[in-house]
Amino acid sequence: MAALSLMPKEYKFFDLFNKEAENVYLASRYFNELVTKGDFNEDTVAKMHKLEREGDIISHEISDVLNKTFITPFDREDIFLLSNNLDNVLDAIDAITKRMGLYKLTTPDNYMKQFAVVIEQSCAALVDAVKCLDNTKNRTRIREYCLEINRLENVGDQLRENAISDLFEKVKDPIVIIKWKEMYETAEGTVDSCEHAAKTIQSILVKQG
Amino acid sequence: MAALSLMPKEYKFFDLFNKEAENVYLASRYFNELVTKGDFNEDTVAKMHKLEREGDIISHEISDVLNKTFITPFDREDIFLLSNNLDNVLDAIDAITKRMGLYKLTTPDNYMKQFAVVIEQSCAALVDAVKCLDNTKNRTRIREYCLEINRLENVGDQLRENAISDLFEKVKDPIVIIKWKEMYETAEGTVDSCEHAAKTIQSILVKQG
Amino acid sequence: MAALSLMPKEYKFFDLFNKEAENVYLASRYFNELVTKGDFNEDTVAKMHKLEREGDIISHEISDVLNKTFITPFDREDIFLLSNNLDNVLDAIDAITKRMGLYKLTTPDNYMKQFAVVIEQSCAALVDAVKCLDNTKNRTRIREYCLEINRLENVGDQLRENAISDLFEKVKDPIVIIKWKEMYETAEGTVDSCEHAAKTIQSILVKQG
Secondary structure, eight states: OHHHHHSHHHHHHHHHHHHHHHHHHHHHHHHHHHHHHTOOSHHHHHHHHHHHHHHHHHHHHHHHHHHHOSSOSSOHHHHHHHHHHHHHHHHHHHHHHHHHHHTTOOSOOHHHHHHHHHHHHHHHHHHHHHHGGGOGGGHHHHHHHHHHHHHHHHHHHHHHHHHHHHHHHHOOOHHHHHHHHHHHHHHHHHHHHHHHHHHHHHHHHHHTO | OHHHHHSHHHHHHHHHHHHHHHHHHHHHHHHHHHHHHTOOSHHHHHHHHHHHHHHHHHHHHHHHHHHHOSSOSSOHHHHHHHHHHHHHHHHHHHHHHHHHHHTTOOSOOHHHHHHHHHHHHHHHHHHHHHHGGGOGGGHHHHHHHHHHHHHHHHHHHHHHHHHHHHHHHHOOOHHHHHHHHHHHHHHHHHHHHHHHHHHHHHHHHHHTO | OHHHHHSHHHHHHHHHHHHHHHHHHHHHHHHHHHHHHTOOSHHHHHHHHHHHHHHHHHHHHHHHHHHHOSSOSSOHHHHHHHHHHHHHHHHHHHHHHHHHHHTTOOSOOHHHHHHHHHHHHHHHHHHHHHHGGGOGGGHHHHHHHHHHHHHHHHHHHHHHHHHHHHHHHHOOOHHHHHHHHHHHHHHHHHHHHHHHHHHHHHHHHHHTO
16 A cells, blocks of 8 residues: 555556446446346436446546646556547447437347347456556466457357348348347447457557567 | 747648648538538539548648658657548548438438538537647647537437437338438548547647646 | 578568568458359358468467567557558458358459459558568658558549449349448458558658658
8 A cells, every 4th residue: 555655646547447447347237237138218228328428537537637647657648548448348338228229129139148248248358457457467467358358359250240140031121130230230349349448458568568 | 930930840730730620621611511502413522522632632741741850749650640530531521422422312301411510510629629739838728629529529429319210210211221321320420530530639638748 | 691680589570560461462362262253152251261360370479579579670569550450451351251151142243353353452562561661761662552552442432432323223122232232331441451551551651750
């Protein structure tokens, strides 16, 4: 705890990143819950959007601290980028929730249920990777979390292929195809956005040599 | 004007950025005009594309000056990135214009009219932010313009949600749905591309500490 | 060859980049072959995916060498970014191949044939640009290759416009429209991803001043 008083600003950044990442994870868990229950309505969409607004507040807080701090634990622009990346994951989860509501897709199919699990697992690994950023000794563990996110991205990719293949084979109504195709692609894009954040984390490690 | 002779290269960059941003704004204003009149035809699409070509020329000029200049007002790669970001906004406006012509959507609906206003406002704020870049004292004003662009991006987001919701409720022809859905998404993507440029500007400020 | 023993690590990076770029080119040539023959089936899709996996291995190797190397020929984060960009081109070619198979589009039309040529040419210019990175004297040649990639991106853009225009005019089945529209857009996106890699290369040159 002594270190905390020696470099409070650094700790502030790590605290805020942890807070931002945990908020993303909460959103992913809530999304999984909604998919399991098929519970996309005005109230649940609004509740998800509240999480998204909270993420925005944390992201702006990071920006503010950055503007008032001279020495940062890693490159200023990377702090900004990582915070943006985490925000993008949250935006993606919020967007897919809104669209499920808008399209009135109240009975998520088996593919969407699998996607929700992959998204939650990916966000969990992201939280873990972010938590390790405060100590260079965690290098190897961070790389493992990033590899796990990479693995989940491949799972998401295959899931989308199978889902879309099935969709075109079983559904004949083009409007239904348009809706579900977009949902599968947005779900896969959400897993992708986790990988983008992981790549920024890896790039930060790479810079530290 | 004394300063101009002291650091002509710096002024050159700011002049070119202003020129590039103003060209983007001209395109956004012209797009708004076309949407208001429902005037998408071979001639107007060609006139928009001429603006896009002019933007390319300015962007290449920035690249050229960059290759011949040793000291730059901010990081070389950020000059390159910001110029690319402005070019992306212009490309997006040109692309949506082309597509309106290609799809023969000569009677833009109320949503597209609102989008055209949001895009023009967003480009206007971008021009203002870019104009302030030549003086670190403008920091607060730049942040305000970026916040405004951020606000407009949220407006665009909501607009797209409403537009697509209405589309699926009122239109039954899947081909018409495909066309307008794409237009709304491209319009929202154009507002997004303004936000990307704003984020680069904020990242430049952040680096300056 | 003396230089090789003086700075083996540098050469290692250039070797790996050449290897990664050449693998991307192989994929683009194979894609062109498949389009010409209309030969999208389980076997050919699997063979393309094998190339994609090989690219991943090279990309991870670059990452590993980067983590073990202190002095690098250009900024660490740019090595990471360029390798990612090349990987994105490969991913795009693999994705479009998979999707052609999934949609059972075994008779590629004339537009797709033109796209396959543009993609192959673009990847060829990318290999050439990457090969030149080991010597600052190649600056002008690199810029020419990047301009060529830029030109091909414009060709791809026009190709997509023509293809989609034709599609909506000649085809009435919305499901067929959905499939081919996506293919044309993905093909154009592949040419785009070559341009992203070219922009990273140009940004590296720009940094070197």
